[in-house]
Amino acid sequence: MRRISDNTDLLADHVSDQTTPHREAVPLGRAERGFCGRIDAICAAENSCGLCASELESRLIEIGFAEGARVEILHEGMFGHDPIAVRVNNATVALRRREAMAIHVRSLEDVDR
Amino acid sequence: MTVAVAGDKHFALIGTPNCGKTALFNALTGSRQKVANYPGVTVERKSGTFTTPSGMTLSVVDLPGTYSLRARSPDEEVTRDVILGRLAGEKLPDILVAVADATNLRVALRLVLELKRIGRPLLLVLNMIDIARRRGIEFDLDRLSAELGVPVTTSIAVRRGGTDELLRRMDELVAAAPATDRMDWQPLTGAELRVAQREADRIMGTAVTLPGRPDTLTGRIDAVLLHPVAGMVFLLALLFFMFQAVFTWAEPVMKLIEAGFTDLGVLAKGLLPPGVLQSLLTDGIIAGVGGVLVFLPQILILFLFILLLEDLGYMARAAFLMDRIMGGAGLHGRAFIPLLSSFACAIPGIMATRVIDSRKDRLTTILVAPLMTCSARIPVYTLIIGAFIPDRELWGWVGLQGFVMFALYATGILSALLVSFVIKRLFWRGHMAEPFMLELPDYKMPRPKSVAIGLWTRARIFVRRAGTIIFAMAVLIWFLASFPGAPEGATDPAIDYSFAAMIGKALVPVTSPLGFNWQINVALVPGMAAREVAVAALGTVYSIEGGEEAAVQIGQALAGNWSIATALALLAWYIFAPQCASTLAVIKRETGSWAWMGVTFAYMLALAYVAALVTYRVAVAFGLG
Secondary structure: OOOHHHHHHHHHHHHHOOOOOOOOOEEHHHOOOOOEEEEEEEOOOOOOOOOOHHHHHHHHHHOOOOOOOEEEEEEEOOOOOOOEEEEEOOEEEEEOHHHHOOEEEEEHHHHOO | OOOOOOOOOEEEEEEOOOOOHHHHHHHHHOOOEEEEEOOOOOOEEEEEEEEOOOOOEEEEEEOOOOOOOOOOOHHHHHHHHHHOOOOOOOOOOOEEEEEEEOOOOHHHHHHHHHHHOOOOOEEEEEEOHHHHHHOOOEEOHHHHHHHHOOOEEEEOOOOOOOOHHHHHHHHHHHHHOOOOOOOOOOOOOHHHHHHHHHHHHHHHHHHEEOOOOOOHHHHHHHHHHOOOOHHHHHHHHHHHHHHHHHHHHHHHHHHHHHHHHHHHHHHHHHHOOOOHHHHHHHHHHHHHHHHHHOOHHHHHHHHHHHHHHHHHOOHHHHHHHHHHHHHHOOOOHHHHHHHHHOOOOHHHHHHHHHHOOOHHHHHHHHHHHHHOOOOOHHHHHHHHHHHHOOOOEEEOOEEHHHHHHHHHHHHHHHHHHHHHHHHHHHOOOOOOOOOOEEEOOOOOOOOHHHHHHHHHHHHHHHHHHHHOHHHHHHHHHHHHHHOOOOOOOOOOOHHHHOHHHHHHHHOHHHHHHHOOOHHHHHHHOHHHOOOOHHHHHHHHHOOOOOOOOHHHHHHHHHHHHOOHHHHHHHHHHHHHOOOOHHHHHHHHHHHOOHHHHHHHHHHHHHHHHHHHHHHHHHHHHOOOO
């Protein structure tokens, strides 16, 4: 079970790094509840789940996770903060963090504000 | 199969899951619909007819919901094949009606763009337009239609008159529908999907104005119902309430049905001369079919809950909450609903596994569904517990009898989790779990009409089963229990001389290590039709006349004849034993293979034997033999 605290550190590192105007995209699978951002890329690693990478990418796009969409993590499960419920533009989608690793996002403060 | 008269136009409804497609279908066809299976596959085919303002009668088929035509599950394959005219025996739809949830148009527009590429006449319906407008979403329908290159109309499926505009447009379309045979379709690649979604987003941007704030009611409810702790507590409380309802609300009706079949049996006995025909009708058909139909109220109450929760939008959330727990055991979050149904009866549970995309996940769920304690086990459990477990308090208000009942349920659930874990390790080793991706729709008030149609469909399917397969099994088992008849001057009950008794006695060497005597074996044979028939069969072998106090009397007879160890072993046996021919038949049909039915039968039988053996030996060791 992946611990969320490691990921928080990862996010914190980025926050402290104020000099870069556009920080690196992070996988949605590592983001915390309350995270708000925009999808930068859908890019699945091979053997990351039960599907081949291109199939997982297609499914993610079909359910709404396309580049440019606004995402927000609304809820998370009881064990291991998994799965997550994500607001994608105007819809809410539930998925596991493992699959959400293929969704690369930029925090909304970076792109918009 | 809808037989369309030449010149009649045939429509197909297609849309993403949760777009209100089925509600629209119900609104269009009302009672003029029928549910069947597509030939060769176990996907439900819902079709119906309706009349347009100009007086034309059109036929329509409601296709399974899908996000694309790439077809990832048997359901979605049907959708693709019907649309492309590839399904043998299925009429190619003349006009495709794409149904979209007006509150959630983005993904639907991409599907419309994909459908447009096929080149068939297409109409886009923005359903639930009332909810969308109330939320402040504005539509420029002309612009949307021009950008998409597809006629667009709106509907409110759940309101009277809400489909008038749609019907009018259908009239126009039928009059103008060009005959086109162009049908070139290739699955979209990832890059094409991205392009399509970008185009859909662009069209959204030009023709649809979204309000600043999303639906806050759903958000507020979810803050509680999807809360990691509060959400879980609510789900458990809801399940507890459901079980209470299934068992307490159904009881008066079940008593009525039981009494009805008893009266029918008495009536048949009075009308027919004693003999083979009378016995076949009363002991075989009326008792056998009645014994199964008596579960109809429980199944309907359970389905009422399931349909209500589904229409409310809660079921997807239950799957979300349960996914991690079930995932640990190798089950998919979506397996939650089928397994829940299996508490009433494994048959609707196994049929409900169709919602699971992945074949492997679906097979695992089918294999463990019969381990959930179905209501047919209850009469057997109650009889044995009542006869052997003393009615005393365990801790405070917890009774020992109730505790044993609970333990039986818990053992069923735990073993289902354990078996699915083993299946995952044994059969699907090295295979990683399919992704769990599920849209959580906004909460909506369920419509009584839709729920009623859903319940009616379930009831019809169940009754039809009772009239066919269960009927046939009842006749077979009656035959085994009645022939050959008792010889002249026999003193023992006739069943002692039957094939069933021969089987029972032949099985003694196998079952004696479990503490079963041949009378139990005899009861197990008719119990194959439906578990609870074993109760009646025990009554017959211990020659007790049926009636009001029959159950109590059987209990007394059993208490005098069996040791507690035997009774406990029989309880353990019933948790696992594949004692239901209809369930096995459904597994065969749903998996399309005798092998999986065989696997289910073998593993359950093995578990039952081991569990009964261990229970008996342990009980004997504790001096209960």
